[in-house]
Amino acid sequence: MxxxxxxxxxxxxxxxxxxxxxxxxxxxxxxxxxxxxxxxxxxxxxxxxxxxxxxxxxxxxxxxxxTEKGRVNAEFFVNRHNILSLLLTHYGLSPGEACDEVSRFESFVSKPAIDIICNAMGHPTVGSCGSISHSSCGSHH
Missing domain, CATH: 1.10.10.10 (Winged helix-like DNA-binding domain superfamily/Winged helix DNA-binding domain)
Known part of the structure; x- marks a missing residue:
């Protein structure tokens, strides 16, 4: 893989x-x-x-x-969107505003950065835009 x-x-x-x-x-x-x-x-x-x-x-x-490759990537892309949206709601944006804002820049945020953010947030399972699975979220323990 x-x-x-x-x-x-x-x-x-x-x-x-x-x-x-x-x-x-x-x-x-x-x-x-x-x-x-x-x-x-x-x-x-x-x-x-x-x-x-x-x-x-x-x-x-x-x-x-x-395909399997597409599914694994798509799951990460959905999780990335949901993690970043959740992050922005912590700083005062409404869920809708956060979702719109993240849609403008999410494709430029790397997996290593998402893994660190996800880890720092305690691996949330529910975001403001949907659920977050952790099969694609690497943990840095």
Whole structure:
């Protein structure tokens, strides 16, 4: 298994993986386009890129699903979002404000930094944007 740095993918591709992770199994490309508010041709190109990189399986006429590599990365991306959002709520932002703010910069925060923040926060399991699992959160004991 490859080591996740948290910086492998540009923000737009991170959003695709997070959406697929939240949706579960096969997701139609038309649903991805409408949820992410992007042109279907852009969705198709991005899915092809993610497929070539081993993050997703595209099943023609059925939909897209995460590979194991995609699932592990997407779980980290979702946890990263939730940990950073929770962090900002500790400093006075409302959950909605924190979620919006984190969406602007989360893709630039590395896994080592998230691991340290997560550890310092006592490995929270509930964030302001959703639950936090710790299979992707390295602990530094």
């Amino acid at each position: 490859h080591e996740i740095t948290g910086l492998e993918l540009p923000p737009k591709k991170v959003e695709y993986l997070k959406l697929l992770f939240k949706k579960g199994d096969l997701v139609r490309t038309t649903d991805i386009s409408s949820e992410l508010n992007v042109d279907p041709s852009t969705t198709t190109k991005t899915i092809n890129d993610l497929s070539e990189s081993g993050y997703v399986d595209h099943v023609p006429y059925r939909g897209v699903r995460l």
